[in-house]
Amino acid sequence: xxxxxxxxxxxxxxxxxxxxxxxxxxxxxxxxxxxxxxxxxxxxxxxxxxxxxxxxxxxxxxxxxxxxxxxxxxxxxxxxxxxxxxxxxxxxxxxxxxxxxxxxxxxxxxxxxxxxxxxxxxxxxxxxxxxxxxxxxxxxxxxxxxxxxxxxxxxxxxxxxxxxxxxxxxxxxxxxxxxxxxxxxxxxxxxxxxxxxxxxxxxxxxxxxxxxxxxxxxxxxxxxxxxxxxxxxxxxxxxxxxxxxxxxxxxxxxxxxxxxxxxxxxxxxxxxxxxxxxxxxx
Amino acid sequence: xxxxxxxxxxxxxxxxxxxxxxxxxxxxxxxxxxxxxxxxxxxxxxxxxxxxxxxxxxxxxxxxxxxxxxxxxxxxxxxxxxxxxxxxxxxxxxxxxxxxxxxxxxxxxxxxxxxxxxxxxxxxxxxxxxxxxxxxxxxxxxxxxxxxxxxxxxxxxxxxxxxxxxxxxxxxxxxxxxxxxxxxxxxxxxxxxxxxxxxxxxxxxxxxxxxxxxxxxxxxxxxxxxxxxxxxxx
Numbered sequence: 001x002x003x004x005x006x007x008x009x010x011x012x013x014x015x016x017x018x019x020x021x022x023x024x025x026x027x028x029x030x031x032x033x034x035x036x037x038x039x040x041x042x043x044x045x046x047x048x049x050x051x052x053x054x055x056x057x058x059x060x061x062x063x064x065x066x067x068x069x070x071x072x073x074x075x076x077x078x079x080x081x082x083x084x085x086x087x088x089x090x091x092x093x094x095x096x097x098x099x100x101x102x103x104x105x106x107x108x109x110x111x112x113x114x115x116x117x118x119x120x121x122x123x124x125x126x127x128x129x130x131x132x133x134x135x136x137x138x139x140x141x142x143x144x145x146x147x148x149x150x151x152x153x154x155x156x157x158x159x160x161x162x163x164x165x166x167x168x169x170x171x172x173x174x175x176x177x178x179x180x181x182x183x184x185x186x187x188x189x190x191x192x193x194x195x196x197x198x199x200x201x202x203x204x205x206x207x208x209x210x211x212x213x214x215x216x217x218x219x220x221x222x223x224x225x226x227x228x229x230x231x232x233x234x235x236x237x238x239x240x241x242x243x244x245x246x247x248x249x250x251x252x253x254x255x256x257x258x259x260x261x262x263x264x265x266x267x268x269x270x271x272x273x274x275x276x277x278x279x280x281x282x
Numbered sequence: 283x284x285x286x287x288x289x290x291x292x293x294x295x296x297x298x299x300x301x302x303x304x305x306x307x308x309x310x311x312x313x314x315x316x317x318x319x320x321x322x323x324x325x326x327x328x329x330x331x332x333x334x335x336x337x338x339x340x341x342x343x344x345x346x347x348x349x350x351x352x353x354x355x356x357x358x359x360x361x362x363x364x365x366x367x368x369x370x371x372x373x374x375x376x377x378x379x380x381x382x383x384x385x386x387x388x389x390x391x392x393x394x395x396x397x398x399x400x401x402x403x404x405x406x407x408x409x410x411x412x413x414x415x416x417x418x419x420x421x422x423x424x425x426x427x428x429x430x431x432x433x434x435x436x437x438x439x440x441x442x443x444x445x446x447x448x449x450x451x452x453x454x455x456x457x458x459x460x461x462x463x464x465x466x467x468x469x470x471x472x473x474x475x476x477x478x479x480x481x482x483x484x485x486x487x488x489x490x491x492x493x494x495x496x497x498x499x500x501x502x503x504x505x506x507x508x509x510x511x512x513x514x515x516x
Contacts, residue, residue, distance in 0.1 A: 003387055014375055200371050203331070205361035205436065206388035207354065 007214035008221065015193055019222070022186045026226025027233065029179040030263050034234035036175050037259070040168040042248050047161050054126040054157070056119040056135050056149045057088075064115070064143040072141050073117060081125035081134050088116045114145065128155045176266070183226075184270035187219050191274045198279075208279055215275045216268055223267020227260035283309050283440055283471045284330055289339035291325050291495075299325040300495045302339070307473055307488075309439070312466045314482050315475040317492040323475040326492065327444050330473065331365055332356050344439055361389055364433025364441040364470070368448035370425045372417040378404060378428045379413040385435045403431040407461060423454025430461060434470075441465060443474040447481065455481065 012019045060069065069087060077085040088096075090113040097104040097113075119138065121131065131154050135147045191198070201211050238250045251259065284307040291300040300322045307313050315323050328334045329341045335349040342348070344362050351359065372381050382400045391399075404413050407427040417425050426446060433441055443462060447455040459481055466472045476482065482489055491499035 010375065196371075197373060200373060201384075201388060202357070203360065203365055203371070204385035204388055204432065205357045207357045210388050 004213045004217055008218045011190065011194065011214065011218055015190070018190055018193060022183075022190060022222050023226050023229065025186045026179075026183050026223055026263065026267060027229035029182045030227055030230035030259075030266070031233045031237075033172075033175040033179055034230050034259065035237060036171060037251070038234060038238055038248065040164075040172065041251065043164050044168075045249050047157070047164065048123075050157060051123075051126050051161070052120075054121060054131060054149070054154055056121075056131065056138060056147060058117045058119070058138045058141075058144045059114045059146045059148075060116060061143045061145045062114070068143055069115075069117070072143075076117070076119060076138060079134060079137070081121050081130055082119055083122040084118075084120040086118050088118055090115055126154070127158050180266055180270055183219075183223065183266050184273050187215070187222070187267070187270045188274035188277075190218065191215060191271075211279065212272075212275050215271050219267040219269075219271025220264045221267070223270070224260060224264035226267065227263020230263060231256055231260055283307050283311070283344060284473065285340070285342040286326070286329070287340040287342075289329065289336045289341055291322075291329065291334065292337045298495055300329075300336075300492075303492070303495075303497045304339075305490055305497060305500055307440075307471055310466070310469060310471055311488065312463070312472045312485075313474070313488040313490055315473060315490050315492070316477070316479070316482060317498075319477075321492045322495045323492060324444060325495075327442055327473070327475055330440075330442055331363055332359060357388075361436045362439050364430075364436070364438035366426065366429050366433050366441065366443040366446045368445035370417070370422075370429045370449075372425055372428055372432075374417050377414050377416055378409060378420065378431075381417070381428055382432045382435055385432045389436060399435065400431075403434055404428075406434075407431045408457075421454065422450050423457055426450060426454070426458050427461065430458070430465070434465065438470055441470050441472045443472065445475055445477065447476065447478055 073085045073087065076082055090111060093113045093116065094104070094107065098107070117138075119134065121134065125131075125134075128151070131149050132151070135149050138144060139147050198211055235250060238248050242248050250256075284305075286303050286305050289300055289303045290298070292298050303322070303326070315326060317323050325334070329336060329348065330343055332343070332348045332351065335341070340347060340349065343359060346355070346359050348359075373384065376384065379397075379400050382403055383396050386396045386399060401410070401413065404410055407430055409424060409427050409431070412420060412424060415424075417428070420428065426449075430441075430446075441462070446462070447458050450458060455478065462472055462474065463485075489499065489501040490497065
Protein backbone atom coordinates (compact mmCIF):
# COMPACT_ATOMS: atom_id res chain seq x y z
CA UNK A 1 0.00 0.00 0.00
CA UNK A 2 2.95 2.30 0.73
CA UNK A 3 4.11 1.84 -2.85
CA UNK A 4 0.61 2.46 -4.16
CA UNK A 5 0.35 5.77 -2.31
CA UNK A 6 3.84 6.76 -3.42
CA UNK A 7 2.80 6.14 -7.04
CA UNK A 8 -0.40 8.15 -6.52
CA UNK A 9 1.55 11.09 -5.06
CA UNK A 10 4.12 10.88 -7.86
CA UNK A 11 1.30 11.03 -10.39
CA UNK A 12 -0.13 14.15 -8.74
CA UNK A 13 3.29 15.80 -8.45
CA UNK A 14 4.17 15.00 -12.04
CA UNK A 15 1.04 16.50 -13.55
CA UNK A 16 -0.56 18.86 -11.02
CA UNK A 17 -2.56 20.64 -13.72
CA UNK A 18 -4.11 17.43 -15.02
CA UNK A 19 -4.87 16.29 -11.47
CA UNK A 20 -6.52 19.63 -10.65
CA UNK A 21 -8.46 19.48 -13.89
CA UNK A 22 -9.66 15.96 -13.03
CA UNK A 23 -10.83 17.01 -9.57
CA UNK A 24 -12.56 20.15 -10.92
CA UNK A 25 -14.27 18.17 -13.70
CA UNK A 26 -15.44 15.56 -11.20
CA UNK A 27 -16.60 18.33 -8.86
CA UNK A 28 -18.63 20.09 -11.56
CA UNK A 29 -20.26 16.95 -12.91
CA UNK A 30 -21.19 15.96 -9.34
CA UNK A 31 -22.29 19.55 -8.65
CA UNK A 32 -24.77 19.29 -11.54
CA UNK A 33 -25.94 16.00 -10.05
CA UNK A 34 -26.12 17.62 -6.60
CA UNK A 35 -28.21 20.54 -7.88
CA UNK A 36 -30.56 18.10 -9.49
CA UNK A 37 -30.70 16.11 -6.24
CA UNK A 38 -31.47 19.33 -4.36
CA UNK A 39 -34.34 20.07 -6.77
CA UNK A 40 -35.75 16.55 -6.34
CA UNK A 41 -35.40 16.80 -2.55
CA UNK A 42 -37.20 20.15 -2.38
CA UNK A 43 -39.97 19.18 -4.79
CA UNK A 44 -40.46 15.99 -2.76
CA UNK A 45 -40.57 17.90 0.53
CA UNK A 46 -43.01 20.43 -0.94
CA UNK A 47 -45.27 17.65 -2.18
CA UNK A 48 -45.07 15.95 1.19
CA UNK A 49 -46.07 19.24 2.82
CA UNK A 50 -49.07 19.48 0.53
CA UNK A 51 -49.86 15.83 1.11
CA UNK A 52 -50.08 16.44 4.85
CA UNK A 53 -53.14 18.51 4.09
CA UNK A 54 -54.97 15.52 2.67
CA UNK A 55 -57.90 15.14 5.06
CA UNK A 56 -61.31 13.54 5.12
CA UNK A 57 -64.17 15.60 6.47
CA UNK A 58 -67.31 13.75 7.62
CA UNK A 59 -70.32 16.04 8.09
CA UNK A 60 -72.63 14.89 10.82
CA UNK A 61 -76.41 14.86 10.79
CA UNK A 62 -78.25 17.32 13.05
CA UNK A 63 -78.98 15.97 16.49
CA UNK A 64 -76.27 13.36 16.52
CA UNK A 65 -75.60 12.34 20.09
CA UNK A 66 -72.16 13.32 21.43
CA UNK A 67 -71.71 9.74 22.80
CA UNK A 68 -72.20 8.30 19.30
CA UNK A 69 -69.69 10.80 17.87
CA UNK A 70 -67.14 9.95 20.58
CA UNK A 71 -67.58 6.20 19.98
CA UNK A 72 -67.18 6.68 16.21
CA UNK A 73 -64.07 8.83 16.70
CA UNK A 74 -62.61 6.07 18.88
CA UNK A 75 -63.32 3.54 16.15
CA UNK A 76 -61.92 5.71 13.37
CA UNK A 77 -58.74 6.56 15.26
CA UNK A 78 -58.14 2.82 15.57
CA UNK A 79 -58.01 2.46 11.74
CA UNK A 80 -54.41 1.60 10.83
CA UNK A 81 -54.36 4.38 8.17
CA UNK A 82 -55.51 7.12 10.50
CA UNK A 83 -53.11 9.55 12.16
CA UNK A 84 -55.49 12.04 13.76
CA UNK A 85 -59.22 12.42 14.32
CA UNK A 86 -60.75 15.63 15.63
CA UNK A 87 -64.23 17.00 16.00
CA UNK A 88 -65.03 20.43 14.57
CA UNK A 89 -68.02 22.22 16.01
CA UNK A 90 -70.05 24.68 13.85
CA UNK A 91 -68.48 27.56 15.82
CA UNK A 92 -64.96 26.33 15.13
CA UNK A 93 -65.84 25.83 11.47
CA UNK A 94 -67.13 29.43 11.26
CA UNK A 95 -64.03 30.80 13.00
CA UNK A 96 -61.84 29.04 10.41
CA UNK A 97 -63.97 30.24 7.54
CA UNK A 98 -63.82 33.83 8.81
CA UNK A 99 -60.04 33.58 9.05
CA UNK A 100 -59.56 32.09 5.60
CA UNK A 101 -62.39 33.47 3.46
CA UNK A 102 -63.22 37.22 3.32
CA UNK A 103 -66.84 36.58 2.33
CA UNK A 104 -67.46 35.10 5.79
CA UNK A 105 -66.29 38.31 7.53
CA UNK A 106 -69.87 39.45 8.14
CA UNK A 107 -71.27 36.08 9.18
CA UNK A 108 -71.67 35.58 12.93
CA UNK A 109 -74.26 32.80 13.21
CA UNK A 110 -72.73 29.35 13.01
CA UNK A 111 -75.97 27.41 13.24
CA UNK A 112 -76.17 26.78 9.46
CA UNK A 113 -72.82 24.94 9.51
CA UNK A 114 -72.98 21.22 10.33
CA UNK A 115 -70.64 19.72 12.95
CA UNK A 116 -67.98 17.52 11.43
CA UNK A 117 -65.17 15.09 12.09
CA UNK A 118 -61.80 15.71 10.42
CA UNK A 119 -59.59 12.72 9.74
CA UNK A 120 -55.91 12.97 8.79
CA UNK A 121 -54.08 9.98 7.41
CA UNK A 122 -50.64 8.61 8.12
CA UNK A 123 -47.80 9.00 5.58
CA UNK A 124 -47.98 6.25 3.00
CA UNK A 125 -51.80 6.10 3.21
CA UNK A 126 -52.54 9.35 1.44
CA UNK A 127 -52.93 7.83 -2.01
CA UNK A 128 -56.33 7.98 -3.75
CA UNK A 129 -57.12 4.30 -3.07
CA UNK A 130 -56.46 4.45 0.67
CA UNK A 131 -58.26 7.77 1.05
CA UNK A 132 -61.33 6.44 -0.78
CA UNK A 133 -61.26 3.24 1.26
CA UNK A 134 -61.22 5.10 4.60
CA UNK A 135 -63.92 7.47 3.30
CA UNK A 136 -66.19 4.56 2.45
CA UNK A 137 -65.76 3.06 5.90
CA UNK A 138 -66.60 6.39 7.56
CA UNK A 139 -69.67 6.70 5.33
CA UNK A 140 -71.13 3.55 6.90
CA UNK A 141 -71.91 5.39 10.15
CA UNK A 142 -75.64 6.21 10.07
CA UNK A 143 -75.21 9.73 11.48
CA UNK A 144 -72.71 10.73 8.78
CA UNK A 145 -74.50 12.88 6.22
CA UNK A 146 -71.74 13.40 3.77
CA UNK A 147 -68.00 12.74 3.45
CA UNK A 148 -65.63 14.87 1.37
CA UNK A 149 -61.95 14.51 0.67
CA UNK A 150 -61.32 16.40 -2.57
CA UNK A 151 -61.15 13.32 -4.76
CA UNK A 152 -59.83 15.13 -7.86
CA UNK A 153 -57.29 17.08 -5.87
CA UNK A 154 -55.89 13.96 -4.15
CA UNK A 155 -55.68 12.16 -7.49
CA UNK A 156 -53.87 15.06 -9.17
CA UNK A 157 -51.49 15.41 -6.26
CA UNK A 158 -50.70 11.74 -6.39
CA UNK A 159 -50.16 11.84 -10.17
CA UNK A 160 -47.75 14.77 -9.76
CA UNK A 161 -45.84 12.84 -7.10
CA UNK A 162 -45.60 9.76 -9.32
CA UNK A 163 -44.43 11.77 -12.33
CA UNK A 164 -41.95 13.72 -10.21
CA UNK A 165 -40.64 10.46 -8.70
CA UNK A 166 -40.24 8.71 -12.07
CA UNK A 167 -38.66 11.79 -13.67
CA UNK A 168 -36.36 12.07 -10.66
CA UNK A 169 -35.16 8.49 -11.00
CA UNK A 170 -34.74 8.68 -14.80
CA UNK A 171 -32.93 12.03 -14.78
CA UNK A 172 -30.91 10.99 -11.74
CA UNK A 173 -29.68 7.88 -13.56
CA UNK A 174 -28.92 9.99 -16.63
CA UNK A 175 -26.96 12.52 -14.56
CA UNK A 176 -25.07 9.70 -12.82
CA UNK A 177 -24.25 8.06 -16.17
CA UNK A 178 -23.02 11.38 -17.58
CA UNK A 179 -20.92 11.89 -14.43
CA UNK A 180 -19.37 8.40 -14.82
CA UNK A 181 -18.59 9.07 -18.51
CA UNK A 182 -17.07 12.50 -17.84
CA UNK A 183 -15.06 11.24 -14.88
CA UNK A 184 -14.01 8.12 -16.83
CA UNK A 185 -12.79 10.30 -19.72
CA UNK A 186 -10.92 12.63 -17.38
CA UNK A 187 -9.21 9.73 -15.67
CA UNK A 188 -8.47 8.18 -19.04
CA UNK A 189 -6.41 11.28 -19.84
CA UNK A 190 -4.37 10.58 -16.69
CA UNK A 191 -3.93 6.96 -17.73
CA UNK A 192 -2.88 7.95 -21.27
CA UNK A 193 -0.44 10.52 -19.87
CA UNK A 194 1.18 7.66 -17.97
CA UNK A 195 1.00 5.01 -20.70
CA UNK A 196 4.78 4.98 -21.15
CA UNK A 197 5.17 4.30 -17.45
CA UNK A 198 2.54 1.56 -17.62
CA UNK A 199 4.37 -0.15 -20.49
CA UNK A 200 7.66 0.02 -18.53
CA UNK A 201 5.95 -1.37 -15.44
CA UNK A 202 4.62 -4.30 -17.42
CA UNK A 203 7.98 -4.84 -19.09
CA UNK A 204 9.71 -5.32 -15.75
CA UNK A 205 7.10 -7.84 -14.67
CA UNK A 206 4.43 -5.84 -12.85
CA UNK A 207 1.15 -7.71 -12.54
CA UNK A 208 -2.04 -6.12 -13.86
CA UNK A 209 -3.14 -5.64 -10.24
CA UNK A 210 0.04 -3.77 -9.37
CA UNK A 211 -0.36 -1.49 -12.38
CA UNK A 212 -4.05 -0.93 -11.74
CA UNK A 213 -3.95 -0.23 -7.99
CA UNK A 214 -2.46 3.30 -7.98
CA UNK A 215 -4.95 4.37 -10.66
CA UNK A 216 -7.87 3.00 -8.68
CA UNK A 217 -6.74 4.74 -5.48
CA UNK A 218 -6.09 7.91 -7.52
CA UNK A 219 -9.59 7.76 -9.06
CA UNK A 220 -11.20 7.11 -5.67
CA UNK A 221 -9.36 9.99 -3.97
CA UNK A 222 -10.07 12.41 -6.82
CA UNK A 223 -13.72 11.36 -6.76
CA UNK A 224 -13.80 11.92 -2.99
CA UNK A 225 -12.21 15.38 -3.22
CA UNK A 226 -14.41 16.20 -6.22
CA UNK A 227 -17.43 15.01 -4.21
CA UNK A 228 -16.48 17.26 -1.28
CA UNK A 229 -16.05 20.24 -3.59
CA UNK A 230 -19.39 19.47 -5.25
CA UNK A 231 -21.02 19.32 -1.81
CA UNK A 232 -19.58 22.73 -0.93
CA UNK A 233 -20.74 24.19 -4.26
CA UNK A 234 -24.22 22.70 -3.84
CA UNK A 235 -24.41 24.04 -0.29
CA UNK A 236 -23.33 27.47 -1.56
CA UNK A 237 -25.95 27.38 -4.32
CA UNK A 238 -28.61 26.26 -1.85
CA UNK A 239 -27.71 29.13 0.52
CA UNK A 240 -27.84 31.69 -2.30
CA UNK A 241 -31.26 30.42 -3.43
CA UNK A 242 -32.55 30.39 0.17
CA UNK A 243 -31.35 33.96 0.71
CA UNK A 244 -32.56 35.45 -2.53
CA UNK A 245 -35.35 33.35 -3.97
CA UNK A 246 -37.10 30.68 -1.95
CA UNK A 247 -36.40 28.82 1.29
CA UNK A 248 -34.85 25.48 0.35
CA UNK A 249 -33.94 22.40 2.33
CA UNK A 250 -30.42 20.93 2.13
CA UNK A 251 -29.37 17.27 2.25
CA UNK A 252 -29.14 15.82 5.75
CA UNK A 253 -25.61 14.81 6.89
CA UNK A 254 -26.18 11.13 6.05
CA UNK A 255 -27.16 11.85 2.45
CA UNK A 256 -24.33 14.38 2.09
CA UNK A 257 -21.76 11.82 3.32
CA UNK A 258 -23.25 9.24 0.99
CA UNK A 259 -22.94 11.73 -1.88
CA UNK A 260 -19.24 12.32 -1.19
CA UNK A 261 -18.56 8.58 -0.90
CA UNK A 262 -20.61 8.17 -4.11
CA UNK A 263 -18.18 10.60 -5.78
CA UNK A 264 -15.31 8.38 -4.66
CA UNK A 265 -17.04 5.29 -6.01
CA UNK A 266 -17.76 6.98 -9.36
CA UNK A 267 -14.07 7.96 -9.52
CA UNK A 268 -13.09 4.38 -8.74
CA UNK A 269 -15.45 3.03 -11.41
CA UNK A 270 -14.27 5.54 -14.01
CA UNK A 271 -10.67 4.59 -13.21
CA UNK A 272 -11.34 0.86 -13.32
CA UNK A 273 -12.99 1.17 -16.74
CA UNK A 274 -10.24 3.35 -18.22
CA UNK A 275 -7.32 1.34 -16.82
CA UNK A 276 -8.95 -1.97 -17.74
CA UNK A 277 -9.39 -0.84 -21.34
CA UNK A 278 -5.86 0.53 -21.47
CA UNK A 279 -4.31 -2.60 -19.96
CA UNK A 280 -5.94 -4.75 -22.60
CA UNK A 281 -4.30 -2.60 -25.27
CA UNK A 282 -0.70 -2.40 -23.99
CA UNK B 283 16.06 -21.01 -23.18
CA UNK B 284 14.34 -19.68 -26.31
CA UNK B 285 12.78 -22.03 -28.83
CA UNK B 286 11.00 -20.90 -31.99
CA UNK B 287 9.34 -23.74 -33.94
CA UNK B 288 7.92 -22.85 -37.37
CA UNK B 289 6.78 -19.50 -36.09
CA UNK B 290 4.50 -17.39 -38.25
CA UNK B 291 3.42 -13.91 -37.22
CA UNK B 292 0.87 -12.04 -39.24
CA UNK B 293 -0.61 -8.64 -38.45
CA UNK B 294 -4.06 -7.79 -39.74
CA UNK B 295 -2.96 -4.50 -41.30
CA UNK B 296 0.67 -5.03 -42.32
CA UNK B 297 0.57 -8.70 -43.22
CA UNK B 298 3.25 -11.33 -42.65
CA UNK B 299 6.05 -10.26 -40.32
CA UNK B 300 7.59 -13.72 -39.79
CA UNK B 301 7.35 -16.86 -41.88
CA UNK B 302 8.28 -20.29 -40.63
CA UNK B 303 11.06 -19.15 -38.30
CA UNK B 304 12.75 -21.93 -36.34
CA UNK B 305 15.76 -21.52 -34.07
CA UNK B 306 16.78 -21.97 -30.45
CA UNK B 307 19.02 -20.08 -28.11
CA UNK B 308 20.54 -22.20 -25.38
CA UNK B 309 21.13 -21.47 -21.75
CA UNK B 310 24.09 -19.12 -21.26
CA UNK B 311 24.48 -18.49 -24.99
CA UNK B 312 25.17 -15.07 -26.57
CA UNK B 313 23.46 -14.60 -29.93
CA UNK B 314 23.20 -11.63 -32.25
CA UNK B 315 20.00 -11.10 -34.15
CA UNK B 316 20.73 -9.16 -37.31
CA UNK B 317 18.98 -8.09 -40.45
CA UNK B 318 17.82 -4.92 -42.19
CA UNK B 319 15.11 -2.66 -40.80
CA UNK B 320 11.70 -4.28 -41.06
CA UNK B 321 13.23 -7.76 -41.38
CA UNK B 322 11.40 -9.05 -38.31
CA UNK B 323 13.97 -8.63 -35.52
CA UNK B 324 11.70 -6.59 -33.27
CA UNK B 325 8.83 -9.00 -33.89
CA UNK B 326 11.03 -11.86 -32.71
CA UNK B 327 11.96 -9.91 -29.57
CA UNK B 328 8.33 -9.01 -28.90
CA UNK B 329 7.45 -12.69 -29.17
CA UNK B 330 10.22 -13.53 -26.69
CA UNK B 331 9.02 -11.02 -24.09
CA UNK B 332 5.42 -12.12 -24.69
CA UNK B 333 4.21 -8.77 -25.94
CA UNK B 334 2.88 -10.83 -28.82
CA UNK B 335 1.99 -14.45 -29.43
CA UNK B 336 2.62 -16.25 -32.71
CA UNK B 337 -0.11 -16.60 -35.34
CA UNK B 338 1.14 -20.16 -35.95
CA UNK B 339 3.95 -22.29 -34.61
CA UNK B 340 5.37 -22.31 -31.10
CA UNK B 341 7.47 -19.97 -29.02
CA UNK B 342 8.91 -21.36 -25.80
CA UNK B 343 10.76 -19.14 -23.38
CA UNK B 344 12.37 -20.62 -20.29
CA UNK B 345 10.22 -23.72 -20.78
CA UNK B 346 6.89 -21.84 -21.07
CA UNK B 347 4.80 -22.08 -24.19
CA UNK B 348 3.90 -18.42 -24.61
CA UNK B 349 0.70 -18.89 -26.61
CA UNK B 350 -0.92 -20.94 -23.85
CA UNK B 351 0.46 -18.94 -20.94
CA UNK B 352 -2.36 -17.55 -18.75
CA UNK B 353 -2.34 -13.73 -18.65
CA UNK B 354 -1.51 -13.67 -14.95
CA UNK B 355 1.58 -15.84 -15.51
CA UNK B 356 3.11 -13.44 -18.05
CA UNK B 357 4.55 -11.05 -15.40
CA UNK B 358 6.25 -14.01 -13.71
CA UNK B 359 7.90 -15.03 -16.97
CA UNK B 360 8.94 -11.43 -17.69
CA UNK B 361 10.74 -11.29 -14.36
CA UNK B 362 13.02 -14.03 -15.69
CA UNK B 363 13.82 -11.91 -18.75
CA UNK B 364 15.74 -8.66 -18.63
CA UNK B 365 14.94 -6.27 -21.47
CA UNK B 366 17.03 -3.40 -22.80
CA UNK B 367 15.91 -1.01 -25.54
CA UNK B 368 17.59 1.44 -27.88
CA UNK B 369 15.66 4.34 -26.28
CA UNK B 370 16.48 3.13 -22.72
CA UNK B 371 12.86 3.48 -21.52
CA UNK B 372 13.75 4.96 -18.17
CA UNK B 373 11.26 6.85 -16.03
CA UNK B 374 12.39 10.45 -16.40
CA UNK B 375 11.12 11.62 -13.03
CA UNK B 376 13.02 9.01 -11.03
CA UNK B 377 16.68 8.79 -10.20
CA UNK B 378 18.92 6.01 -11.51
CA UNK B 379 18.52 4.19 -8.17
CA UNK B 380 14.75 4.55 -8.24
CA UNK B 381 14.55 3.32 -11.83
CA UNK B 382 16.44 0.17 -10.90
CA UNK B 383 14.59 -0.29 -7.60
CA UNK B 384 11.26 0.05 -9.39
CA UNK B 385 11.77 -3.27 -11.21
CA UNK B 386 12.28 -4.98 -7.85
CA UNK B 387 9.41 -3.18 -6.14
CA UNK B 388 6.88 -4.45 -8.67
CA UNK B 389 7.80 -7.99 -7.64
CA UNK B 390 6.99 -7.21 -4.01
CA UNK B 391 10.60 -7.61 -2.84
CA UNK B 392 11.24 -6.54 0.78
CA UNK B 393 12.27 -2.89 1.15
CA UNK B 394 15.59 -3.41 2.94
CA UNK B 395 16.76 -5.98 0.38
CA UNK B 396 16.07 -3.55 -2.47
CA UNK B 397 18.55 -0.77 -1.66
CA UNK B 398 21.48 -3.15 -1.11
CA UNK B 399 20.79 -4.93 -4.38
CA UNK B 400 20.32 -1.69 -6.31
CA UNK B 401 23.62 -0.21 -5.16
CA UNK B 402 25.42 -3.46 -5.95
CA UNK B 403 24.00 -3.47 -9.47
CA UNK B 404 24.81 0.20 -10.09
CA UNK B 405 28.38 -0.58 -9.00
CA UNK B 406 28.42 -3.54 -11.39
CA UNK B 407 27.44 -1.34 -14.35
CA UNK B 408 29.94 1.34 -13.30
CA UNK B 409 27.49 3.93 -12.03
CA UNK B 410 28.03 3.72 -8.26
CA UNK B 411 28.42 7.50 -8.03
CA UNK B 412 25.44 8.36 -10.23
CA UNK B 413 22.68 6.69 -8.26
CA UNK B 414 20.93 9.92 -7.38
CA UNK B 415 21.13 11.38 -10.89
CA UNK B 416 18.05 11.69 -13.05
CA UNK B 417 18.15 10.21 -16.57
CA UNK B 418 18.42 13.64 -18.22
CA UNK B 419 21.57 14.29 -16.16
CA UNK B 420 23.23 11.16 -17.58
CA UNK B 421 24.88 10.53 -20.95
CA UNK B 422 23.31 8.05 -23.40
CA UNK B 423 25.80 5.36 -22.42
CA UNK B 424 25.09 5.94 -18.73
CA UNK B 425 21.35 5.81 -19.28
CA UNK B 426 21.76 2.51 -21.10
CA UNK B 427 23.80 1.19 -18.17
CA UNK B 428 20.96 2.13 -15.81
CA UNK B 429 18.58 0.27 -18.12
CA UNK B 430 20.90 -2.75 -18.04
CA UNK B 431 21.07 -2.62 -14.23
CA UNK B 432 17.26 -2.54 -14.17
CA UNK B 433 17.16 -5.50 -16.56
CA UNK B 434 19.45 -7.47 -14.26
CA UNK B 435 17.79 -6.63 -10.97
CA UNK B 436 15.57 -9.71 -10.89
CA UNK B 437 18.42 -12.10 -11.72
CA UNK B 438 17.13 -12.94 -15.18
CA UNK B 439 18.07 -16.12 -17.01
CA UNK B 440 17.83 -14.26 -20.30
CA UNK B 441 18.69 -10.74 -21.37
CA UNK B 442 16.97 -9.43 -24.49
CA UNK B 443 18.51 -6.30 -25.99
CA UNK B 444 16.90 -4.44 -28.89
CA UNK B 445 19.55 -2.29 -30.57
CA UNK B 446 21.07 -1.39 -27.19
CA UNK B 447 23.89 0.58 -28.82
CA UNK B 448 21.78 2.18 -31.55
CA UNK B 449 21.78 5.61 -29.90
CA UNK B 450 25.34 5.54 -28.58
CA UNK B 451 28.69 6.80 -29.82
CA UNK B 452 31.57 4.37 -30.43
CA UNK B 453 33.06 4.66 -26.98
CA UNK B 454 29.74 4.15 -25.21
CA UNK B 455 28.92 1.31 -27.61
CA UNK B 456 32.11 -0.50 -26.69
CA UNK B 457 31.42 -0.01 -23.01
CA UNK B 458 27.82 -1.23 -23.15
CA UNK B 459 28.76 -4.18 -25.34
CA UNK B 460 31.52 -5.20 -22.96
CA UNK B 461 29.05 -4.96 -20.11
CA UNK B 462 26.66 -7.30 -21.95
CA UNK B 463 29.53 -9.76 -22.53
CA UNK B 464 30.42 -9.66 -18.83
CA UNK B 465 26.80 -10.28 -17.91
CA UNK B 466 26.65 -13.23 -20.29
CA UNK B 467 29.86 -14.62 -18.85
CA UNK B 468 28.20 -14.57 -15.43
CA UNK B 469 25.33 -16.78 -16.60
CA UNK B 470 22.33 -15.26 -18.38
CA UNK B 471 21.81 -15.94 -22.08
CA UNK B 472 21.83 -12.78 -24.23
CA UNK B 473 19.86 -12.20 -27.42
CA UNK B 474 20.94 -8.91 -28.92
CA UNK B 475 19.32 -7.38 -31.98
CA UNK B 476 21.70 -5.04 -33.78
CA UNK B 477 22.50 -3.28 -37.02
CA UNK B 478 26.10 -2.78 -35.94
CA UNK B 479 28.10 -5.23 -38.07
CA UNK B 480 31.42 -4.01 -36.69
CA UNK B 481 30.30 -5.25 -33.33
CA UNK B 482 29.14 -8.55 -34.79
CA UNK B 483 32.38 -9.14 -36.68
CA UNK B 484 34.51 -8.31 -33.67
CA UNK B 485 33.42 -11.48 -31.83
CA UNK B 486 32.73 -15.05 -32.72
CA UNK B 487 29.32 -15.12 -31.08
CA UNK B 488 26.48 -16.82 -32.84
CA UNK B 489 24.66 -14.75 -35.50
CA UNK B 490 21.03 -15.29 -36.44
CA UNK B 491 20.02 -13.25 -39.43
CA UNK B 492 16.50 -12.52 -40.59
CA UNK B 493 15.36 -10.90 -43.79
CA UNK B 494 11.79 -10.24 -44.96
CA UNK B 495 10.44 -12.26 -42.10
CA UNK B 496 12.54 -15.34 -42.79
CA UNK B 497 15.56 -16.75 -41.05
CA UNK B 498 18.25 -16.53 -43.72
CA UNK B 499 21.37 -17.34 -41.77
CA UNK B 500 22.29 -18.99 -38.51
CA UNK B 501 26.00 -19.30 -37.79
CA UNK B 502 25.27 -22.21 -35.46
CA UNK B 503 23.87 -24.10 -38.45
CA UNK B 504 26.30 -22.60 -40.96
CA UNK B 505 23.59 -22.31 -43.62
CA UNK B 506 22.53 -19.60 -46.09
CA UNK B 507 24.19 -16.35 -46.99
CA UNK B 508 26.81 -14.68 -44.85
CA UNK B 509 26.06 -12.06 -42.30
CA UNK B 510 28.09 -9.32 -43.92
CA UNK B 511 26.68 -9.74 -47.41
CA UNK B 512 23.00 -9.60 -46.51
CA UNK B 513 22.84 -7.13 -43.67
CA UNK B 514 22.32 -3.43 -44.11
CA UNK B 515 24.62 -1.41 -41.90
CA UNK B 516 23.23 1.74 -40.33
